[in-house]
Amino acid sequence: MLKRVLLLSGVGLTVALLWFAISNYRTAVPLAEENLRGVALSISSAVENAAVHDPTFHSLNTLRPKDLAFLAVLDRDGIYRFHSNPDLIGTRSDDGRYSAVLQKADAIEGRVVLGTGEKAYEFLAPLYLPDAEMILRLTLHTYRADAVVRKAELNMTILIGLLLTGWVMAAFIYRFALREELHHLEMARQEGLARLGEMGATLAHEIRNPLAGIKGFAQIIEKKPIDSRNSEFGRLIVAEVLRLENLVTSLLSYAKTERNAVSLFWLKELIAHSVALVSAELAQQKITLVTDCAESVQCRGDRDRLGQVLLNLVKNAVQAMPDGGTLTIAAQTRGRGVVISVSDTGQGINEEDQARIFEPFFTTKARGTGLGLALCKKIVEEHQGTISVTSAAGKGTSVIIELPGGVWE
Structure with a gap:
């Protein structure tokens, strides 16, 4: 019963810890996305404010947040009016999503893979200026935002590793305890057999002595049935029989389990x-x-x-x-x-x-x-x-x- 309670308690604790670790990881992913969205909205607000005061976008060159990979502003025709890479200013973008941003009048966001192989976060949103409507394109590094995800992954990995280690150790301990229990049972069985053998030898000795007396007196009576001493021999036989009876009664009383x-x-x-x-x-x-x-x-x-x-x-x-x-x-x-x-x-x-x-x-x-x-x-x-x-x-x-x-x- 105790083993079953301990096993169920261990399984319950393991399930609870796994649920906590997985839940923490699943919560960390949308939290990272919210952090990236917040940074993107902050930069968008700064870009819009700078563009209102400087239609040439030259002041955007001084905008260098830590999470920013690159920043670009496109007009309705897809021409770059500003880009972190000056060589691309005046060129046309081959990305057709900018038109969808203007049609929906809402932002498009998601994870992308840059040409360098880096995984980044991209944010496209309409940019409303006094004399024109343009598209803002932001690409952000995800290192800092994904730190919470990496921490949750590390915590989940460590916790799973600890749980596996704990269960392996518990299995070894259980196996060792089981072997010890079996060893003690075997020793108890051997000790019981030894006691049984000793008890049997003692019992045989206790029974043999009265039987030898009974046998001897009976043989004398058999050889000399009219001997005057037969009454005494008979009395001794009865005494030895009573002794055996008392022994059997004591054994039955000792073995009684009612x-x-x-x-x-x-x-x-x-x-x-x-x-x-x-x-x-x-x-x-x-x-x-x-x-x-x-x-x-x-x-x-x-x-x-x-x-x-x-x-x-x-x-x-x-x-x-x-x-x-x-x-x-x-x-x-x-x-x-x-x-x-x-x-x-x-x-x-x-x-x-x-x-x-x-x-x-x-x-x-x-x-x-x-x-x-x-x-x-x-x-x-x-x-x-x-x-x-x-x-x-x-x-x-x-x-x-x-x-x-x-x-x-």
């Missing part, structure tokens, strides 16, 4: 429900429970998924205190959101392991799946929250969850 069922619920009730599920372990291991959550604290999110997070954290805390200790669960509001903490006084986590505890399949437990904390992190982040751990070996662990207010999908 939308969260958002609702508003009392957080104290959720804490009580999670604690009730492990009450037997708390009593058996002589763990003291401390909860600190006001009745009014509410949380907005998927109650079942957040309950799963809380239950996983409570179970981890219980497992970290096999010889007893204190489990503390606290919750309080912060702004529109809530902060939940689960703390224990158990074994703690080594500093080198703390950076990896949220990685899938990473575990320090002999029979753990390594998906518990990874699943907690995934669910919390789905709720746009954060989860962090502070721990010290031999002093216990605290897990802090911060959930913002609002609604998530």
